[in-house]
Amino acid sequence: MELLAPAGNRERLETALRFGADAIYLGATQMSLRNFADNFSLPQLYEACTLAHTLYKRIFVAVNAFARDSDLAALGDLLRGIADAGADALIVTDPGVIRTAQKAVPDLPLHLSTQANTLNAEAALFWHELGVKRIVLARELSLAEIGEMRKKLPPTLELEMFVHGAMCVSYSGRCLLSNYIAGRDANRGECAQPCRWAYELRERKTDGAPFSIEQDERGSYVLNARDLNLIRHIGEIAQTGVDSLKIEGRMKSIGYVATVVNAYRMALDASERGAPLDERVAAELERASHRPYFTGFAFGDPGLMGQETRAGGYVADAAICAVVLSYDAEKKLAYLEQRNRFFDGETLSILSPRDAFRSVQVSGIFDAEGSAIPAAPHPKQRVAIGCAEPVKPGDILRRV
């Protein structure tokens, strides 16, 4: 199975590739559903595709916003630019975008976005007959339903399913809450995430006083969905016959991308070897920023377990302190770019591809002039540290 990871910009792309993704999905600067990610201009996309292909990996470009006629006018040129940049597939939702793509870039494979909410084999066949090569399944399907669908579909149609990340309280993001409350259109990449906000129930006749429902002083997060986490179920997922495991999160940080991709890489490798999941690998996902986890719809309707009504925030057991630029094995010095303040003498965990379980004590921090300093306080500050454990460029040091 393919491990498919998100990338909101070049740095996250490099991180996802380095930490074990087989393929990356990202957005061009227009018509993707993450307008607030940095996204990729066509020259940046060309560089991204070149890098991925050098590593025998693939790039899928999301053009999955719902389009109006005014959007379609310039779409052909954008799609030709994406194809010329070397993209391996387009992720699409809107039938108008599909028709435009088939005229402008007929050789570029089409993946149907989860926004199309494909829930049954007949719908999947409908899209396949129209030229779609892969279906990104609706998050609302159980593993049993996916397995049954797979049996009814030809091998020429690939299936991709989400295994990790944020869930929408609506059907896979076809949601008007943000349009209604914040004037920002979720179906055009501008969701303000009002489902995460605190709400109160009020009774009109009692002067607007809060009604008696379970809530704390910040309100009740009645719409706040938990985050999906299927790392313990890779073997069962493999038995359904899906082709690709998708991690959500084009807006996420490099720390999130590195931690989650690394954990799923190790879990997938173990599953393919027939080895049990190392509990330390599953625990890694607690270190990435997340809402309380659940298994989504994989084992049926989660009911109230799907919502976290007590709080709307994220938790994470780790914070990134620095990214490794290089390592001098003779002097045992690691050269770093700072991401969060850290101190001399601190013990930091090393996050390295397929290896997340070593740590090292910082034995001396040295600024650009080589002077010893007690801490690395400045964002993106370049420092050297005494580091007895060998590290590699791109490794991440974090406080756990």
Ligand code: SF4
């Ligand atoms: S408001 Fe919430 S449920 Fe609606 S699209 Fe945005 S994240 Fe999804």
